[in-house]
Amino acid sequence: xxxxxxxxxxxxxxxxxxxxxxxxxxxxxxxxxxxxxxxxxxxxxxxxxxxxxxxxxxxxxxxxxxxxxxxxxxxxxxxxxxxxxxxxxxxxxxxxxxxxxxxxxxxxxxxxxxxxxxxxxxxxxxxxxxxxxxxxxxxxxxxxxxxxxxxxxxxxxxxxxxxxxxxxxxxxxxxxxxxxxxxxxxxxxxxxxxxxxxxxxxxxxxxxxxxxxxxxxxxxxxxxxxxxxxxxxxxxxxxxxxxxxxxxxxxxxxxxxxxxxxxxxxxxxxxxxxxxxxxxxxxxxxxxxxxxxxxxxxxxxxxxxxxxxxxxxxxxxxxxxxxxxxxxxxxxxxxxxxxxxxxxxxxxxxxxxxxxxxxxxxxxxxxxxxxxxxxxxxxxxxxxxxxxxxxxxxxxxxxxxxxxxxxxxxxxxxxxxxxxxxxxxxxxxxxxxxxxxxxxxxxxxxxxxxxxxxxxxxxxxxxxxxxxxxxxxxxxxxxxxxxxxxxxxxxxxxxxxxxxxxxxxxxxxxxxxxxxxxx
Numbered sequence: 341x342x343x344x345x346x347x348x349x350x351x352x353x354x355x356x357x358x359x360x361x362x363x364x365x366x367x368x369x370x371x372x373x374x375x376x377x378x379x380x381x382x383x384x385x386x387x388x389x390x391x392x393x394x395x396x397x398x399x400x401x402x403x404x405x406x407x408x409x410x411x412x413x414x415x416x417x418x419x420x421x422x423x424x425x426x427x428x429x430x431x432x433x434x435x436x437x438x439x440x441x442x443x444x445x446x447x448x449x450x451x452x453x454x455x456x457x458x459x460x461x462x463x464x465x466x467x468x469x470x471x472x473x474x475x476x477x478x479x480x481x482x483x484x485x486x487x488x489x490x491x492x493x494x495x496x497x498x499x500x501x502x503x504x505x506x507x508x509x510x511x512x513x514x515x516x517x518x519x520x521x522x523x524x525x526x527x528x529x530x531x532x533x534x535x536x537x538x539x540x541x542x543x544x545x546x547x548x549x550x551x552x553x554x555x556x557x558x559x560x561x562x563x564x565x566x567x568x569x570x571x572x573x574x575x576x577x578x579x580x581x582x583x584x585x586x587x588x589x590x591x592x593x594x595x596x597x598x599x600x601x602x603x604x605x606x607x608x609x610x611x612x613x614x615x616x617x618x619x620x621x622x623x624x625x626x627x628x629x630x631x632x633x634x635x636x637x638x639x640x641x642x643x644x645x646x647x648x649x650x651x652x653x654x655x656x657x658x659x660x661x662x663x664x665x666x667x668x669x670x671x672x673x674x675x676x677x678x679x680x681x682x683x684x685x686x687x688x689x690x691x692x693x694x695x696x697x698x699x700x701x702x703x704x705x706x707x708x709x710x711x712x713x714x715x716x717x718x719x720x721x722x723x724x725x726x727x728x729x730x731x732x733x734x735x736x737x738x739x740x741x742x743x744x745x746x747x748x749x750x751x752x753x754x755x756x757x758x759x760x761x762x763x764x765x766x767x768x769x770x771x772x773x774x775x776x777x778x779x780x781x782x783x784x785x786x787x788x789x790x791x792x793x794x795x796x797x798x799x800x801x802x803x804x805x806x807x808x809x810x811x812x813x814x815x816x817x818x819x820x821x822x823x824x825x826x827x828x829x830x831x832x833x834x835x836x837x838x839x840x841x842x843x844x845x846x847x848x849x850x851x852x853x854x855x856x857x858x859x
Contacts, residue, residue, distance in 0.1 A: 665688055
């Protein structure tokens, strides 16, 4: 009897503890974490083969924002995660060297792992993906620091089995430091050459040479670097005529472009990295940028007398697409507006509205309607033969605010394809092309809607599954308790019968004894 009671107590204790674990996992929204912890969580999701479930936010079955929420809680959806961020910036200007940043584009979020790599829960067919940011599908627009995570500013950080050292909010690369008397080398990915003896160290010290302080400072600055030295570089570039931007201590695209121009003029390696060649930069013999008169004379020497040269052509070195933000985009928007394809103020940000305007221009000029301004499109746009919009009022839409082309909170447009059809009464061939575009657009829209409709039950299924699991657990507990109760009942009943049998037997034996005694 005592043994049965002990076994029963053990079973009930196990049920109680496991029930507490079940309820904790169901109702917990996740504790806040660290950037490195989020990055490792996302990597584990990829290597463990987590599946994509629309609306899912539990380990093993997540959607894009659910991947982040399952680790650190906070906001549930991607846009609120960006809106509540403690810091954010444009991906086109470079991503800070920080583990566990959030990545955003309209309708999707991911996690920055570091070294130009990211993880995102993509769709049902792809699941959780891991690839470089530059090759990520559709492109990322903004990076941001999650409000539910903390990020290292200065000191050591352990990530994925390696050690990194942060200074001014970013881990250092391609340099060395003497920390607590030990010299460490950090490669191009930021990994330390050794294991730190004290992870609590937050500043560099010691000496490697005659200058005891030089080893505790960066030896090179590049796109993404910040600090007083960057301000010094910017001021010197202004003095030499290479830089005209703000002296803000942020090594961005404009600073890198100016430094490359200086390196080319100085005859040193042109890599946009301010390293040992800063000695040339600060020297009295540093080459100055050519003046405007010298630049104009040089252009005239290289241009045929009968050839008309456009100043804008010198800037055509790449292509411009959704997510870009610079002065060239502003020039493109201004030109599109002059031709009747763009009817809001030029902002310099290449958003969905600009992309649609470019497509309309490409269609009217017999170009492939990609929505991307490549070199051919650029040349036609600024050429004398550019075809103006024959019916500019058709492209007007309900969304005409400047916010369409500005800021990190841009949302995707949801206008009808018919709003962008341009009727060309002078060119029947162009009308046929527009009709073909509408037909294709309708097919794509129907396909997208069918996918959206098929995706909706997934969230319901996930919720029903969680509810079903909870009721299944209650049922299992009820069955176990019922079995234990039945065992107790049967045993007590048998014990009662046995007691009555023994009482009757003792009575019979007593009667026989009395009879024998009388006889």
